[in-house]
Amino acid sequence: MFQLRRLISVRRLARFVSFAGAIVAAIPTSGQEGDVRRVHDPCIIKADGWYYVFSTSGGIQIRRSRDLWHWKRVGEVFDRIPSWTKKAVPGVKSLWAPDIAYFRGWYRLYYSVSTFGKNRSCIGLAINRTLDPSDKRYRWIDRGPVISSRPGRDNFNAIDPNVVFDGRQPWLAFGSFWSGIKLIQLDPETGLRSARGRTIYSIASRTGGAIEAPFVIKRGRFFYLFVSFDRCCRGIKSTYKIKVGRSERITGPYKDRAGRPMMKGGGTLVLAGYGRYRGPGHNAVLSEKGRSWLVHHFYDAQHAGVATLQIRPLLWDSDGWPLVGDPGVSAQTGSATSRRLDRPNVVGPWNVSIDFGEERVVRFLADGLIQGVGSRATWALRRNRLVLRLPSVTGLRVGGAVECFFAADGRWFVGRSSDGAVVRGRRVRQAGEHSTTLGFSRLRSTFALLEGPW
Incomplete structure (x- = not known):
């Protein structure tokens, strides 16, 4: 009986290792x-x-x-x-x-x-x-x-x-x-x-x-x-x-x-x-x-x-x-930018920078305000683009509205202001958020493969 349970556990472990490999492959990396x-x-x-x-x-x-x-x-x-x-x-x-x-x-x-x-x-x-x-x-x-x-x-x-x-x-x-x-x-x-x-x-x-x-x-x-x-x-x-x-x-x-x-x-x-x-x-x-x-x-x-x-x-x-945009899109995937952008995709903390300078953590609020860059900073969605108005970011003024491309995987956005500045954002991973695009629920079902008597 012990040997049978051990055999079942080994098979579950093998299935877990195989699936975990897929999870690791899905983790966004820094480049090629x-x-x-x-x-x-x-x-x-x-x-x-x-x-x-x-x-x-x-x-x-x-x-x-x-x-x-x-x-x-x-x-x-x-x-x-x-x-x-x-x-x-x-x-x-x-x-x-x-x-x-x-x-x-x-x-x-x-x-x-x-x-x-x-x-x-x-x-x-x-x-x-x-x-x-x-x-x-x-x-x-x-x-x-x-x-x-x-x-x-x-x-x-x-x-x-x-x-x-x-x-x-x-x-x-x-x-x-x-x-x-x-x-x-x-x-x-x-x-x-x-x-x-x-x-x-x-x-x-x-x-x-x-x-x-x-x-x-x-x-x-x-x-x-x-x-x-x-x-x-x-x-x-x-x-x-x-x-x-x-x-x-x-x-x-x-x-x-x-x-x-x-x-x-x-x-x-x-x-x-x-x-x-x-x-x-x-x-x-x-x-x-x-x-x-x-x-x-x-x-x-x-x-x-x-x-x-x-x-x-x-x-x-x-x-x-x-x-x-940021690295992370292969020739075999779809578009690098989102074809459908909803407000929940945007709400939350972001690292924002101007012309690739020092990043600053700001928060996009559900009511369209941006917290952390002054009282007049706002965001909105227009024609599937993210539109920002940033009176001041890290001391550098950004003139007019900034229309941004938004990544299909939700990790970044990029746009250019009317005065030519490159405005970039990288999503801040919050505590408890998993680093893969598979989500915690799929990880939990994967770990379930290991459950059962040894």
Whole structure:
């Protein structure tokens, strides 16, 4: 009898462990999982049902995922960096900051050849028919340099490439520090620099200050230029942040939300460091089936400042400017934002911040008032959006109403005020509240599997 009871208990335990695994998987985490550490300067593309990320390393690291969430490293582009790179840039030891594009039947990987703090640099090109390492056609073919920069000759730095199309014409944006971000035409057949359009366009600058890592996308009638401001590569002391401007022409002029030219240091804030997420930057944008994601690295303050891959939902406000949500949405889930928003979803305590600054705990009350930010702060629901009026948050005034996206899982909201400030909220977990989306009742029924005589 004892043996029979023990057998039943073991079976119940096995069922519990199996279900508990599902519970753990459902717990919202801080970012992507798997081989996501030591990912710097990521770019992304989807091919044959897989998402591929390429990033800075000796020979350009490759990772892939089915769902944008679980990642596995699958090798490098080059076993050895091409021999021409060592002659072109003495002292080079690894390849940096790639971008990947597909056109005219080839996957085309553009990569940076440089040494830190110098503008003796090149952008190279490698091509492949497929990205699947198991395909017999898989072979990277190096095509050599696309463009170079030299001290004393050029006041730009030929690194951080990004391919963008204007119709059928491919262009290459690039640049880091010096005179800023540049743009050149590519040959659609070879992927190398065009022999006809030789103009180097200047599209963003901080007059020698820290600006780099351009990424240009076309959305509607605008081209959007994302760039990284300030300093990378310093672990938890990194000050990278992502800003954006837009233009109706690919060659500019690009202006931010306030109308400031990006050639004069303008840029609308998209993402800055906060909490454990230090120095987010060098982003790419993935757009698929009407949804967009911001792909970038950050320096994880909870893991010794190691560069880590992160993917966030990229949202677009009513004026066509981008905002980012919190990480936690895979390509296989539904929308990152709520399709039906009810008042009970909002009521309760929230951590609120302005422009990713210091958070302040406030409470959204059932009567539409917000407690903790002054007597005139209110909230309301309008067209399935959360609308805030915040006269003052942590000493910074926020002009007008703030229309916010509200997360489908109820964990966060984000919006932009009329004066351009990013307003974010993170739900405060209250005492006794379980951290999973499954709820305590399901946990209780799971523990019931263990009940009964031993």
